[in-house]
Amino acid sequence: MPRPRKPWFRKSNKRWYVEFDRKQVNLGPDRNEAFRQFHELMAKPKEERRPRKTAAIALPEIVDHFLEWVHRNRSADTYEWYRYRLERLCMLYPQMAAERLRPYHIEGWISKYELSVTSRRNYLRAAKRCFKWARRQGYLKEDPIADLEVPRAESREVSLSQDEFNRLLTFVRNPELADLMIVTWLTGCRPQESLIVDASHVDIENQRWVFRTSQSKGKKVTRVVYLNDEAMGIVRRLMLKYPEGPLFRNSNDQPWRTDAVNCAFTSIQDRMGKLTLKEEGIEIPDRDIKALIPKLKTTRIRNGRTVEKSDADLRHEAKRKLIRKLVQSLVPHYSLYALRHSFATNALRKGIDSLTVAVLLGHQDPSTLARVYQHLNQNPQHLLEQARKATA
DSSP: OOOOSSOEEETTTTEEEEEETTEEEEEESOHHHHHHHHHHHHHSOGGGOOOOOOSSOBHHHHHHHHHHHHHHHSOHHHHHHHHHHHHHHHHHSTTOBGGGOOHHHHHHHHTTSOOOHHHHHHHHHHHHHHHHHHHHHTSOSSOTTTTOOOOOOOOOOOOOOHHHHHHHHTTOOOHHHHHHHHHHHHHOOOHHHHTTOBGGGEETTTTEEEEOGGGSGGGSSOEEEEOOHHHHHHHHHHHHHOSSSBSOBOTTSOBOOHHHHHHHHHHHHHHHHHHHHHHHTOOOOHHHHHHHGGGSOSEEEETTEEEEOOHHHHHHHHHHHHHHHHHHHHSOOOOHHHHHHHHHHHHHHTTOOHHHHHHHHTOSSTHHHHHHTGGGGGOHHHHHHHHHHHHO
């Protein structure tokens, strides 16, 4: 998106910039000097306003160019997904020339965070995508992290039975979130489908959603999601309330966003975990709290100012972190995708043929079902029942 015609400060590399004719001019770190250069440039004829030549483009500048491209060409959620991760990279290496970046720099960056295998993979993917784009756009002659290895994603094996799903709903405080969860559970739709569906996608006569090719995953075929009577009842109610725009919205009538849904599931996990701790009489040992306190930051930002944390603040933060870690070990982190996964698993266990399940899920390649849900092959009871049906 175009920048306003005045200098702005880029936090990632602590420099002032101004943009002329879609070219960014580095005005340096000092504000007064930056504005002096800005007024000097404004006084020149338009054709003489040129960015200063630099020996090498900085890593934060590559990231900014990439994020601006993502902002123009991809969804808001995609932009935020990249921004969150790449800005953390820039904060660690604000002065580094992009061409000097190496895989060990990326590994050092990721090692500073406690990440799951999937989260680690996402950080690596974000960096790889940015620099691959920069090379293709001509910002760099070569991709400096082309040889960076990205681990395989963890398989998603969180699957709920009907009783488990019913219990999960008892921890949902937001009826709007419950609507979204129930429809996902009953249809097996993708989160990217339920979060954008609106009244124009609903085929009432055939009880289904129909997404154009341009809106479907892979953008190759039309995507159809079928609704049973309960799901259709929820959709009809939401269509009356929201004849235009996304059907699934939060309590503030704002469309659900991926991050907001994930935060809501994290809150559910916390409530379930704390109840488990209470029921089992588990408490955090005082020695563990005292051992963690020295590892915490002693300051925080409040109203733009750095302030010292009190002893009570540090103790509360340490206890909260320990409880969170314990909760994560006791209760799975559910998600909309876990509900989709449960739909497929339960359908296969009920004897619905794999081709039909693949069509309901929107898989273009039916073999995907066999790869993703191969854990059913490890269920002896399920396989025994199928063997009996085959010989009945």
